[in-house]
Amino acid sequence: MSDTDLELASRRAIYQRVAAEPGIHFRALLADLDYAQGTLQYHLRWLADESLIEESDDGKYTRYYPAAEFDEDDQTVMNALRRKYSRRVLAHLLTDGPLSTSELADRLDKADSTISWHLSKLADADLVTKERDGRRVVYEVTDPDRVATLYTVHRGSFTDRIVDRLLGLWDSY
Known part of the structure; x- marks a missing residue:
């Protein structure tokens, strides 16, 4: 430049x-x-x-x-991190995953359908994978290191104290 x-x-x-x-x-x-x-x-x-x-x-x-x-993968992760509930879903999956839609809905105090929509968007972007575990489907972050790194580096530009508390263990990342 x-x-x-x-x-x-x-x-x-x-x-x-x-x-x-x-x-x-x-x-x-x-x-x-x-x-x-x-x-x-x-x-x-x-x-x-x-x-x-x-x-x-x-x-x-x-x-x-x-x-x-x-790069394109980083932009995909950042796009998700910029959405409040997608960021919160990713935070819970990173700290406590794999989790089901119902478990995430309980933790986020949102309807299953809302969480399901966010999980669908995250799955479409290849940020989470889903796997059947008996009678339930659980979700897991596809590339946790990339998500954690981008969140940690750019966390000052997110205004989400809940996620900051969940991911506080990455302060020394």
Whole structure:
């Protein structure tokens, strides 16, 4: 990246926000920064065209990452970690897994159907696997080291004290 790439204060502020909170989505950027929607769209497109940021579609949001810092698998994990209940499901599976939908629903105080939806999205992204254990189906994190590392490195950009307590054992990770 050359010095002139980020010479505009607005463009630099957007890039710095994306770098500080990898996986941030458009609406969060719009809420955090004092720019008109069109201005933000223009600068994000310019940053992407100049290969300074990358876009990742998580099915609901387009999320933004500093270019070349996150491979596709990392972006998939970060997309899930940016969703509150997916992050909590992953935290429980990492600390106490494998767990069933009902066990996760009890721990998260959510309906089985809600947890099932999040598990389905996580399974579609190859972040969890499911296996039959007798009469129940249990879920487990596919790559716990990757999830734990990305959570630990970027945990300051997540605002979830519950997960911080669950994963507090990784302070020295």
